[in-house]
Amino acid sequence: GQQLNQSPQSMFIQEGEDVSMNCTSSSIFNTWLWYKQEPGEGPVLLIALYKAGELTSNGRLTAQFGITRKDSFLNISASIPSDVGIYFCAGLKSGGSNYKLTFGKGTLLTVNP
Amino acid sequence: NAGVTQTPKFQVLKTGQSMTLQCAQDMNHEYMSWYRQDPGMGLRLIHYSVGAGITDQGEVPNGYNVSRSTTEDFPLRLLSAAPSQTSVYFCASSFAGEQFFGPGTRLTVL
Numbered sequence: 001g002q003q004l005n006q007s008p009q010s011m012f013i014q015e016g017e018d019v020s021m022n023c024t025s026s027s028i029f030n031t032w033l034w035y036k037q038e039p040g041e042g043p044v045l046l047i048a049l050y051k052a053g054e055l056t057s058n059g060r061l062t063a064q065f066g067i068t069r070k071d072s073f074l075n076i077s078a079s080i081p082s083d084v085g086i087y088f089c090a091g092l093k094s095g096g097s098n099y100k101l102t103f104g105k106g107t108l109l110t111v112n113p
Numbered sequence: 114n115a116g117v118t119q120t121p122k123f124q125v126l127k128t129g130q131s132m133t134l135q136c137a138q139d140m141n142h143e144y145m146s147w148y149r150q151d152p153g154m155g156l157r158l159i160h161y162s163v164g165a166g167i168t169d170q171g172e173v174p175n176g177y178n179v180s181r182s183t184t185e186d187f188p189l190r191l192l193s194a195a196p197s198q199t200s201v202y203f204c205a206s207s208f209a210g211e212q213f214f215g216p217g218t219r220l221t222v223l
Contacts, residue, residue, distance in 0.1 A: 006155075031210045042117075042203050042214030043156070088155065092210045099144045099163075099207040100171070105155035 006089050006104025013079055014112050021087060021107040022073040029091030032065050032072040033101065037086045046087075047074070079111050114139050117215035119204050125221045126194040134189040134218050136204030144207035145187040149173065149200040150217075156203065162187055194222045 006023045013019060023032070031050055035043035047058050049065035049072060056063055062075045072091075076083055089104040120135045138145065146161035148171075158171030162181040176198060178190040187206075191198060199222045205212040 033211065035214075040217075042205075042216050045211055045213065048211050090212075099210045099212065100146075100158065100161060101210075101212060103156040105153065 004089060004091055004102055004104040006107060008107060009105070010108040010110070012110045012112065015079060015081060017079050019076040019079055019083070019109060020073060021089075022071060023089035023091070023104045024071040025091060025102075026070065027091075027093065028069040029093055029102075030069070031092035032063070033090040033092070034061075034063050034072070034074045035088040035090065037088065037106075038084075043088055076109075079109075081111050081113050084109060084111050116140065117204055117206050117213055119202075119215035119218050121218060122216065123219050125223065126191075127223050128195060130194050131190070131192050132194065134191075134202055134204075134220070136187045136189065136215060137185050138187075138204075138206040138213075139185065140206060140208065140213070141184060142206035142208050142213075143184065144212075145181070146171070146205050146207070146212070147177070147179065147187070147189045148203045148205065149198075150203060151200050159189065159202075194220075196222045198222050 004023050004025050033048050034046045037043040047063040052069045053067050054065040060077045086106040088106045090101040117138045143164045147159040148156040157173050160179040162168045168179050202218045204215045
C-alpha cells in the first residue's frame with residue numbers, strides 16, 4: 001500500500017534543543033497532518049496543513065506543507081521533557097466523504113532534562 | 114463531549130475465541146475507522162466507514178469484521194482470534210480529514 005517515509009526513526013536530544021523531522025512520499029497529498037502519541041494513549045492531532053507551501057505554527061511547533069505536495073516537516077523549538085513521545089505524519093489524498101489517511105511509521109523523541 | 118471512546122482498555126484472549134471491540138463517538142462524524150498499531154509498523158488501517166450502513170476494507174482487513182448501524186458506533190469483531198492479532202487497536206472518527214483517536218484497546222491473544 002501507499003507509504004510515507006518518515007525520518008528520523010528516533011531522536012535523543014537535550015532539553016532546550018530544537019528538533020526537526022520530516023515525511024516524504026512518491027505521491028501527492030492534499031492534506032498533511034502531524035500527530036503526537038504519548039505512552040498508553042491514542043494519537044493527538046497537533047497541526048493540520050491544507051495548502052501547498054503553507055507554514056503553520058502551534059506554540060513551539062511549526063509545520064510546513066511542501067511546495068511539491070509530496071513532503072512535510074515538523075519543527076519543535078526549545079524542547080522540554082514533556083515533548084517526549086512518538087510523532088506521526090499522515091497524508092490525505094482525496095476529499096469528499098473519503099478520509100483515508102496514510103501514516104508514517106513515526107519518530108520517537110526522547111528529551112533528556 | 115466524550116469524543117471517541119473505546120472499550121475494553123485491555124483484553125486477553127485464547128486462540129480461536131471471538132470478541133468485539135467497541136467504539137463510539139459523540140461528535141456526529143460520518144467517517145470512522147479502525148487501526149492497529151504494532152512496534153515499528155506505525156498505524157495500519159483495518160476497516161473504515163464513510164457513514165451508517167457503509168463500510169470498506171483498509172490495508173489489513175483479514176480476520177476482522179465491522180458493521181455500522183448507527184453514526185455513533187463502529188464495532189470491530191474478531192471471529193477467531195489468532196496470536197498475530199496481538200496488537201493495540203485504535204478507533205478514530207473524522208471531520209474534514211482531521212481524525213480524532215480513541216484511547217486504544219490493548220489485545221493479547223495467547
